[in-house]
Amino acid sequence: MKLMFVLGARPQIIKSALLIHEMSRKPEIELQLVHTGQHYDYEMSQMLFDELELPSPCVNLGVGSGSHARQTGKIMIALERSMLKLKPYMVLVPGDTNSTLAGALAAVKLHVPVGHIEAGARSYDMRMPEEVNRRVTDHCSKFLFAPTHNCVENLTKEGVKGECIHFSGDTMYDVLLYHLPRVLKRDILNRFDLEKDDYGVVTLHRPENVDSPEALKSIVEALIQLEDLDLIFPVHPRAMKMLRRSGLLPHLEKAKHLRLVDPVGYLDMLHLAKQAKIVFTDSGGLQKEAFWLHTPCLTFRERTEWIETVELGGNVLVGSNKDLIVQKAREYLMTKNLKSRLKELPNPFGDGDSSEKIVEVLEESG
Ligand code: UD1
Numbered sequence: 001m002k003l004m005f006v007l008g009a010r011p012q013i014i015k016s017a018l019l020i021h022e023m024s025r026k027p028e029i030e031l032q033l034v035h036t037g038q039h040y041d042y043e044m045s046q047m048l049f050d051e052l053e054l055p056s057p058c059v060n061l062g063v064g065s066g067s068h069a070r071q072t073g074k075i076m077i078a079l080e081r082s083m084l085k086l087k088p089y090m091v092l093v094p095g096d097t098n099s100t101l102a103g104a105l106a107a108v109k110l111h112v113p114v115g116h117i118e119a120g121a122r123s124y125d126m127r128m129p130e131e132v133n134r135r136v137t138d139h140c141s142k143f144l145f146a147p148t149h150n151c152v153e154n155l156t157k158e159g160v161k162g163e164c165i166h167f168s169g170d171t172m173y174d175v176l177l178y179h180l181p182r183v184l185k186r187d188i189l190n191r192f193d194l195e196k197d198d199y200g201v202v203t204l205h206r207p208e209n210v211d212s213p214e215a216l217k218s219i220v221e222a223l224i225q226l227e228d229l230d231l232i233f234p235v236h237p238r239a240m241k242m243l244r245r246s247g248l249l250p251h252l253e254k255a256k257h258l259r260l261v262d263p264v265g266y267l268d269m270l271h272l273a274k275q276a277k278i279v280f281t282d283s284g285g286l287q288k289e290a291f292w293l294h295t296p297c298l299t300f301r302e303r304t305e306w307i308e309t310v311e312l313g314g315n316v317l318v319g320s321n322k323d324l325i326v327q328k329a330r331e332y333l334m335t336k337n338l339k340s341r342l343k344e345l346p347n348p349f350g351d352g353d354s355s356e357k358i359v360e361v362l363e364e365s366g
Contacts, residue, residue, distance in 0.1 A: 001029050001366040004088035004107075006079065008036030008063075008099030010044045011285045014266055015118065015172045016094045017052040018355040024055060026359065028366070031055075032086050036075045036099040037062040041237060043263040051265050052175070058086075068098060068129060075102035083110055089366065090115055093137060094171070096130035096284075100137050108140040117171055117358065119144035120151030121284075121305035127208065130284070134305070143365070145358050147171070148308055148348045168357045169350015172285055176292055177352040179267060186271035192232055192259060194275075197339075200229050200329070201272045205236035206282040208320075209300050213246050215320035219300055220248045222325035223280070224255045229333065231257055231280075232272060234264045278332050280325075287315055288349065294342040296332045298325060308348045313341075 003023060007016055023029050035057035039045045049056070061078040063071060079102060083091065091107035093100045094117035104114045116137050123131050135158075138144055144160060146152045147170035155165050176183075189196060202223060209215045220243075223231060233252070235243070243249040252258055264272070270289060273279050279290040282300040287309050290297035297315040309315035318324045332338065 001090075001362075002032060002086065002088045003029055003362065004032040004034060004083065004086060004091045004112075006034045006036065006091060006093050006099060006103035008038030008061075008075070009095075009097040010039050010048060011283070012095045012097060012099065013045065013048040013052065013054070014175055014285065015170075017054060018174045018178055019094075019117065019171055019358060020054055022355040022359045023362075026363065028363070029359075032059075032088055033057040034079065034082055034103075035060040036079070036102065037064055038071065038075070038097060038099045040064055041263075043265070044237070047265050051267055052179075072098045072102045072105075075099055076106045079103060079106040080110065083107060083112060088112060090143075090362070092117060092362075094118055096121070096134040096137070098129070098133065101133040104137040104140040113142040114140050115143035115145065115358075115362065116141040117145050117168075118147055118151075119165070120146040120148075120153075120155040122151075122154045123301075123303045123305040125303045128303075129207070131305070143361065145354070145361075147173075147350065147354070150308055150348065166357070166361050167350075168361075169352070169354035170288065171354045171358070172288060173292060173347075173349045174352050174355050176270065176289060179270070183267050183270040183274065186268050188264065188268045188271050189275060192261070194230060194232060196275045197277055198230065199276055200226070200231045200278040200280055201269075201276045202231055202233040202280040203236065203283050203286055204233075204239045204281070204300065206301070207238075209282050210236075210239045210242040212320075216242060216246055217248060218320045218322040219325065220252055222322040222329075223258060224251060225322070225326050226329055227255065227257050229257065229277070229329070230259075232259045232261065234261050234269065234272075236263060278329060280329070291315060291342075291345075292347070292349070294339050296335075296338055296342065298328055298332070300325070312345045312348075314345060 093103040
């Protein structure tokens with residue numbers, strides 16, 4: 001059974017890790033791992049392959065960065081060629097990046113069945129490129145692997161046939177559980193002179209925040225205002241480019257409580273999130289990881305596809321509103337025993353066995 005697995009951006013590598021291992025173990029599956037090259041910096045791609053002990057892709061399309069149409073189009077053209085050559089029985093695409101969309105479109109147009117990992121997530125905000133990618137990918141897919149029951153419901157409301165939807169749980173949760181013992185042993189706090197439970201960790205990369213000078217300024221000002229909390233901020237390449245361009249970088253660098261560092265690896269990022277007092281982020285994945293690690297999260301977004309984390313009380317949406325960011329952060333900082341309370345919450349993201357469940361469905365389909 002030839003299964004093509006398409007990935008290209010950092011979060012896709014993480015959420016696919018155990019699934020790739022699970023598929024590699026099955027003698028009847030011939031895995032064709034294709035990297036689109038959407039992310040190409042060492043820290044954004046190869047470092048994760050090394051940390052998560054993943055096999056090298058059989059093809060790297062090397063498409064690199066570009067506008068949405070250019071990037072998606074280049075991936076589609078190159079993928080079509082690979083699909084015609086490698087003749088997969090099915091194409092699997094994880095997540096919601098331009099690589100996901102391009103993989104689904106290229107495959108469905110060649111009448112190759114598509115399997116979507118992380119199907120049914122919806123922010124209901126079509127200005128987010130990922131929302132467009134998710135919706136189109138879901139409706140091109142024959143196998144939709146939903147991480148939560150809420151995602152199953154979203155798909156049902158959109159008319160997707162029940163027999164195509166499989167509740168699997170979240171593959172990112174499996175990966176986190178599997179690597180947690182290694183995560184706990186990291187020494188990144190010593191390296192950056194941080195105290196357990198006495199700092200916040202910040203990530204920022206979404207276009208609506210970093211490409212908008214007003215939003216970026218407002219978030220930067222809020223972070224500068226939170227001077228009673230040490231903050232560590234691993235800066236995504238896209239955010240670094242815009243912080244430089246907008247002239248905001250020197251202001252951040254001057255703030256004594258703020259430490260700007262290069263993007264860190266998966267294990268270090270989880271260690272930082274686990275031991276932090278608060279996570280500040282606009283990433284989809286980190287909202288969930290903070291939830292699983294019982295660290296309160298403030299999300300620089302108006303909407304989220306991971307609404308479960310908000311409804312259960314582990315996550316607050318603060319957009320790019322400076323006053324709201326500062327106010328909610330102070331509220332979190334003053335709340336006693338917040339982490340122990342978050343530990344008591346139910347987990348709607350499955351039991352940590354989603355990779356096995358997905359592979360079972362794939363095996364039965366062949
Ligand atoms: C992409 C995904 C997003 C995901 C994010 C995680 C889409 C539409 N977005 O956003 O869903 O959360 O990855 O990181 O697919 N760059 C580098 N080095 C790299 C990669 C990118 O410097 O290895 C810079 C380039 O200037 C590039 C910019 O980052 O133009 C944006 O990269 P891109 O792949 O377009 O989107 P992300 O913002 O990373």
